[in-house]
Amino acid sequence: xxxxxxxxxxxxxxxxxxxxxxxxxxxxxxxxxxxxxxxxxxxxxxxxxxxxxxxxxxxxxxxxxxxxxxxxxxxxxxxxxxxxx
Amino acid sequence: xxxxxxxxxxxxxxxxxxxxxxxxxxxxxxxxxxxxxxxxxxxxxxxxxxxxxxxxxxxxxxxxxxxxxxxxxxxxxxxxxxxxxxxxxxxxxxxxxxxxxxxxxxxxxxxxxxxxxxxxxxxxxxxxxxxxxxxxxxxxxxxxxxxxxxxxxxxxxxxxxxxxxxxxxxxxxxxxxxxxxxxxxxxxxxxxxxxxxxxxxxxxxxxxxxxxxxxxxxxxxxxxxxxxxxxxxxxxxxxxxxxxxxxxxxxxxxxxxxxxxxxxxxxxxxxxxxxxxxxxxxxxxxxxxxxxxxxxxxxxxxxxxxxxxxxxxxxxxxxxxxxxxxxxxxxxxxxxxxxxxxxxxxxxxxxxxxxxxxxxxxxxxxxxxxxxxxxxxxxxxxxxxxxxx
Amino acid sequence: xxxxxxxxxxxxxxxxxxxxxxxxxxxxxxxxxxxxxxxxxxxxxxxxxxxxxxxxxxxxxxxxxxxxxxxxxxxxxxxxxxxxxxxxxxxxxxxxxxxxxxxxxxxxxxxxxxxxxxxxxxxxxxxxxxxxxxxxxxxxxxxxxxxxxxxxxxxxxxxxxxxxxxxxxxxxxxxxxxxxxxxxxxxxxxxxxxxxxxxxxxxxxxxxxxxxxxxxxxxxxxxxxxxxxxxxxxxxxxxxxxxxxxxxxxxxxxxxxxxxxxxxxxxxxxxxxxxxxxxxxxxxxxxxxxxxxxxxxxxxxxxxxxxxxxxxxxxxxxxxxxxxxxxxxxxxxxxxxxxxxxxxxxxx
Numbered sequence: 018x019x020x021x022x023x024x025x026x027x028x029x030x031x032x033x034x035x036x037x038x039x040x041x042x043x044x045x046x047x048x049x050x051x052x053x054x055x056x057x058x059x060x061x062x063x064x065x066x067x068x069x070x071x072x073x074x075x076x077x078x079x080x081x082x083x084x085x086x087x088x089x090x091x092x093x094x095x096x097x098x099x100x101x102x
Numbered sequence: 103x104x105x106x107x108x109x110x111x112x113x114x115x116x117x118x119x120x121x122x123x124x125x126x127x128x129x130x131x132x133x134x135x136x137x138x139x140x141x142x143x144x145x146x147x148x149x150x151x152x153x154x155x156x157x158x159x160x161x162x163x164x165x166x167x168x169x170x171x172x173x174x175x176x177x178x179x180x181x182x183x184x185x186x187x188x189x190x191x192x193x194x195x196x197x198x199x200x201x202x203x204x205x206x207x208x209x210x211x212x213x214x215x216x217x218x219x220x221x222x223x224x225x226x227x228x229x230x231x232x233x234x235x236x237x238x239x240x241x242x243x244x245x246x247x248x249x250x251x252x253x254x255x256x257x258x259x260x261x262x263x264x265x266x267x268x269x270x271x272x273x274x275x276x277x278x279x280x281x282x283x284x285x286x287x288x289x290x291x292x293x294x295x296x297x298x299x300x301x302x303x304x305x306x307x308x309x310x311x312x313x314x315x316x317x318x319x320x321x322x323x324x325x326x327x328x329x330x331x332x333x334x335x336x337x338x339x340x341x342x343x344x345x346x347x348x349x350x351x352x353x354x355x356x357x358x359x360x361x362x363x364x365x366x367x368x369x370x371x372x373x374x375x376x377x378x379x380x381x382x383x384x385x386x387x388x389x390x391x392x393x394x395x396x397x398x399x400x401x402x403x404x405x406x407x408x409x410x411x412x413x414x415x416x417x418x419x420x421x422x423x424x425x426x427x428x429x430x431x432x433x434x435x436x437x438x439x440x441x442x443x444x445x446x447x448x449x450x451x452x453x454x455x456x457x458x459x460x461x462x463x464x465x466x467x468x469x470x471x472x473x474x475x476x477x478x479x480x481x482x483x484x485x486x487x488x489x490x491x
Numbered sequence: 492x493x494x495x496x497x498x499x500x501x502x503x504x505x506x507x508x509x510x511x512x513x514x515x516x517x518x519x520x521x522x523x524x525x526x527x528x529x530x531x532x533x534x535x536x537x538x539x540x541x542x543x544x545x546x547x548x549x550x551x552x553x554x555x556x557x558x559x560x561x562x563x564x565x566x567x568x569x570x571x572x573x574x575x576x577x578x579x580x581x582x583x584x585x586x587x588x589x590x591x592x593x594x595x596x597x598x599x600x601x602x603x604x605x606x607x608x609x610x611x612x613x614x615x616x617x618x619x620x621x622x623x624x625x626x627x628x629x630x631x632x633x634x635x636x637x638x639x640x641x642x643x644x645x646x647x648x649x650x651x652x653x654x655x656x657x658x659x660x661x662x663x664x665x666x667x668x669x670x671x672x673x674x675x676x677x678x679x680x681x682x683x684x685x686x687x688x689x690x691x692x693x694x695x696x697x698x699x700x701x702x703x704x705x706x707x708x709x710x711x712x713x714x715x716x717x718x719x720x721x722x723x724x725x726x727x728x729x730x731x732x733x734x735x736x737x738x739x740x741x742x743x744x745x746x747x748x749x750x751x752x753x754x755x756x757x758x759x760x761x762x763x764x765x766x767x768x769x770x771x772x773x774x775x776x777x778x779x780x781x782x783x784x785x786x787x788x789x790x791x792x793x794x795x796x797x798x799x800x801x802x803x804x805x806x807x808x809x810x811x812x813x814x815x816x817x818x819x820x821x822x823x824x825x826x827x828x829x830x831x832x833x834x835x836x837x838x839x
Contacts, residue, residue, distance in 0.1 A: 032608070034552040055549055058354065062295060062609045070606040079295050136604045200616065202587075202638070211596055214678040221685075224678045228586055228784075229617060229638035234829070237720055246720045247646040248639040250587070250617035258635055265653055289599050290612035347580070347625040347634040352613050364631055479613070480622020482634055 022093045032067050033060050045090045050083065061086060073101030103337065104178025104278075105432045106171055107317035107419045108144035112178065117436045120444050121464045125418050127301050127313055133205070135285050137292070142301055144315025144420025145283055146171070157239075164222035166203040167316075169232035172280030173239045175318035179276060180240060183322035184334060187241040194245040194272040195237050196262050197320075198255030198279030198424040202229035205284040232280055236320075244272060250424065252478030253386075254345075255279050256319065257427025257486055261343040263323045273328040278320030278428035287423065288314060294353060302389035303448040304414035305398065305460045312388040315420020319428035321435075338435040341471065342375065342487035344368025353479050354392050359400025361483035362386075362475065366404045369473065369485035380410050380487070381467055382443050384430045384474040385460070387414020388421050397475065398456040411461040413446035427476035427484065434472040434488045441469045504655045504702050505709035505839065507662070508571035509795035510564045511788070512537050513696040513780045518563070521571070523796055527779055534671055535694035535781025546627075553610055554623075555590035557670035560697035561620035562627060565664055569628075572701035578660035579633035581651050582621035582667065583643030585784020589672030591615040620668055633660070641826040643667055644698075644788040645718045645834070652716060655704050666699030667785035683755070683782075688827050690754030694781020698788035700795070710799040712837040714738055714819075719831040727763050734833045740819070745835075747797065747817035748773035749790050751824035753782045760825050772817075787824045787832060794820045794836040 026040035029049075033056065047053045050061070061079050064086055068074040074096065076082045085095045105112070108126025109119035119126065127142040132149060146153075153170045154163060157177075165173070176195075180187065203226040210220040225231065233248040245266065249258045256279030263277035281287075291297045291314060298311035329336055346368060348361025355362065370377060386397055394414075401409055415433050422429050437444055446460035470490050477483045511517045514535040516524040537560060542551055545563040554562075561582065569577065591614035598607055613619075618636040625634050633654065637646035644667035651665040676693040683689050702713065715738035722730050735742060748768060750761045752775040765773055780789050797817055822834040 036552060037548050059352070059553075059610060059613065062293065065295070066293070066606050066608045077295075199638075208596060208599070211674075212600065215681065221678075221682065224682050227675070228640055230585070230640040230642070233639065234720070243719075243721060245649070245718060246639070247637055247642065247649075247718075250636050250638040251621075251634070252616050252618050262635075262650065265657065269653055269656060271653070285599055285604065286596060286612075289604055289607045290595065290609070290615075293607040293609035293612055345633045345635065347622070347631050349625045349629050349631050352619070352622060352626070360631065478618070479616055480618040480634070480636075481625055482618060482622065 018093060018097065021096065022089050025089055025093055028067060028071065032063050043089060046088045049086050049088060072096050074099050103182055103321045103432050103435065104175040105319040105429060106146060106175045107422060107429060108146055108315055109418050113432060113436060116432065117440065120415065120418060120433065120436065121442060123445055123447060125301060125447055127417065127420060133283055133285055135288060137288055141297060141299060142313050143283060144313060144422065146316055164226045165235060166206045166226050166232065167282035168199055168203060168205060168280050169226065169235045171282055171316065171318035172197060172232045172236050175278065175280065176236045176240060176276055176320040179320040179322050185322065190240050190242050192244050193242050194266055194275040195233065195242045196247055196249065196259040196275060196277040197233040197236055198249045198259040199229050199232055200250055200252060200255060200281050200424040201284060201286055203227040203231055204286045205282045208285050240276065242276065251482035252480055253421065253423050253426055254476040254478040254482045254484040255424035255427065256429065257476035257484035258345060260321065260340060260428060260431055260486055261345060261484060264340045264343055267323060267325045274322065274324045276320055276322055278318065279424040280318035281316060281423040281425050283314060283316040296390045298389065301448055302417050304387035304389040304416055304446055305394050305453060305458060306449045307451040307453050309389040309391060309394055312390055312416065313420040315422040317419055317422035317425040317429050319425055319432050321428065321431060336491040338438055338491050339489040340486060341489040342369040342373025343485065344372060345484045348481035348483055350481060355396035355477065357396065359396040361481050362397055362400035362477055363403045365483040365485040366400065366473065366475065369487050373487045375471055375487065377405050378408060380471050380473045381469045382437055382472045383410055383412035384434050384444065384472060385412050385414045386475040386477045387416055389416060393477065395453055395455060398453055398458045401458065402456060409458065411443040411465065411467060413444050413460045415444055417447035430474045430476065431486055431488060434474045438469045438472055438488060438490045441466055443467050503712050503714045504652050504704060505706050506711045506713055506795050507701040507703045507709050508568045509698065509700050509710055509792045510567040510571065511696065511698040511792035512540060512560045512564050513789050514538065514694055515779050529778050530692050530694065530781045533692050535692045536671065537696045553614055555588055555614060555670060557588050557590065557668050558614065558620055558623055561666065561668040562624060564666060564697040564699040565624050568699040568701050569664060574662045574701050576628060576630050577632065577662045577664040577701065579651065579654050579663040580621050580624050580630060581635050581647040581663060581665045583637045583647035583785065584617055584620065584667060585640050585643050585669050586675065587617040587638060588615050588619050589670055589675050593672050593674050640830055641784045641787065641824065642718050642830045642832060644785055645716060645832045648716055651702050652713065655702065661705065662701055662703045664699060665702055666697060667788040668697035669695055669783045669785040671695040686827065688755040688757065689782045691777055692781045694783045694786065696780060696783065696785060696789055698792045706839060709839045710795040712839055714837045715835040717833045721829055722831050724760055724763055727760060728767065731764065731767065731833065738835055740835065742767065745819050745821045746771060747820045749794055749820055749822040750775055751777055751787065751790065753777045757825065757828045760828065764823055790822050790824065791834065794822055798836055798838045
């Protein structure tokens, strides 16, 4: 699980071009959207593709997926349960 | 005016499809894509080769589909206005397109460096190329330019045309827009998760996205003096226009429809009309959850509880991007001429927050003034008001 | 023959500020750099400013050079003109946001339309620069983008001029930007060399201006502007004559030419034009910038700088000993014998 979290942080930084951040800057329970990392609706769409590509998880509704993208903890747990690759 | 889209090749054919509620949405066919035969689009059912033949192009031409569609519609507009290409030397041309020659670039991008056969399409990539080809086909030597403000491009082309005439810079302007379907835009809208897998349902509670389409539409705009001098048939007046920016988000409209409200307000102001004088609104109505809610709110802000009959005609043609503003200006004129409100297909239940109900069948109505909205990415919002001649 | 000349507006407007990002160090102190480096390499990349003064890192992470150059030049132009919220934002771009266009296209082609992410699509649209400036300034006013090859800037300027003339606006932010990208310029360069249309490297850059109805502290007056889609070389004299007549200006009033020579086959147009002005100095700026669709905006910047500061002309070319400040500059550009533009800039 820790490995998955680190991998997620690195992939998110790369996918969203968060040049100012390293994996160490993101705490497991930091809010990814809004006040935390400051991600927005376009980032949500990028993350949906990332989940599909890397873990075989298909999300169809950007609105409800925001729950899953709450924090690295929540996201990692969701991936762990639902991944198909 | 001249128009080519999934529901016809002349204004008359379009009127007939519109009043008979005949949608042009079909499964994608003419571009090679994994979405082929899967997603509904408003595609013109002719291959590039057939269309090139209609335009009598030589074998070695480098016209993109966007350019061919543009030329066909613009030529039709000239004929419809009772003009010959020999009359157009001093005229201006304002054309709109979003992705320019992308329909050919995406086919040959990886061959451009090595295959001399396809290198001619390098030249047709830039957005101004289709405009030059239209100018060439029509013999236009006046002011010629190209506008690209995403989905409001066509409306902005018409607005600039009106401003050129009003300022005395031009007596006659041919203006409109053209966009062919491309893998680029299909994948773009799909990646934004706003492409519907079914026929779109503007202003419906359960709307789930838009359908793309392709079209070209051009209108001949002329000063009153010039039109009367040659005894031209005046089909309608472009009586108002407004352009404003939503300055909210690159791809999403603001929750209260600020840009839309400001554009409609500016158009009303420039026409000298009151909101109560508008008899029909041809809405932008893309059927994305975001646009239709935001536009509904803006309509409520402009019209209060006296919203005139309104509809989105996107379920007929799909969203034709840069052409949409011009396509819907043509539809607005057809509505004015025939005294009918055009139907909003596929609507069942109102949006919860606003409760607005679009016109779902073709209803006869007294028509003096029609307001037409076009909104685009980048916050670009433009409204036109067309009035009966 | 040309008594109806629809493409021309005679009303003058003023240029309050001018800012350019180019292959030369023109941005850092907004002047002609002391040392000019001819762009002889295969591409003339623009010198990118320090963007963090203009764009927050959170916004910048999605922006390709075109958007960043556009925003930085626009921000600076506004601040030099002391305008916080203009009455309109009008941009021109010949090729648009090429970097993201290529990125999205490659994404589709390489991944066979699967796992496509939206960011580069959003950023690829031609109106990204004007739209982003609108969002950044929270400016809800008129906003438009022109995409007409090498006349993209001039088209934007015609619209801006019209806005002022209509009385619809007092201050308009107007400019143009083009970026090299990674792949596409190689294809266009190939076509250029096949046609011998230029010997210069492909370039990039941005130039933005605040134009105004107010003369106070203006750098220059834009007295006339005309674009011509198609003009045979033998028509050039007539078209120039008509342009000057309608601008109420005589050939002899002009004391500096700023010309778009690029070493290509169509330089004959510039030679022909220069022959009409036998005793007048002329400047060819493109060897310093490379060739691109927004380069005429750089020429306009140069004209503004030369008109507003007497010393600049000598810095441009130290062989010029005549220290007279130009009073009226004619700018002329064309692209492969098409898309001609005449612009007149006058001292204020």
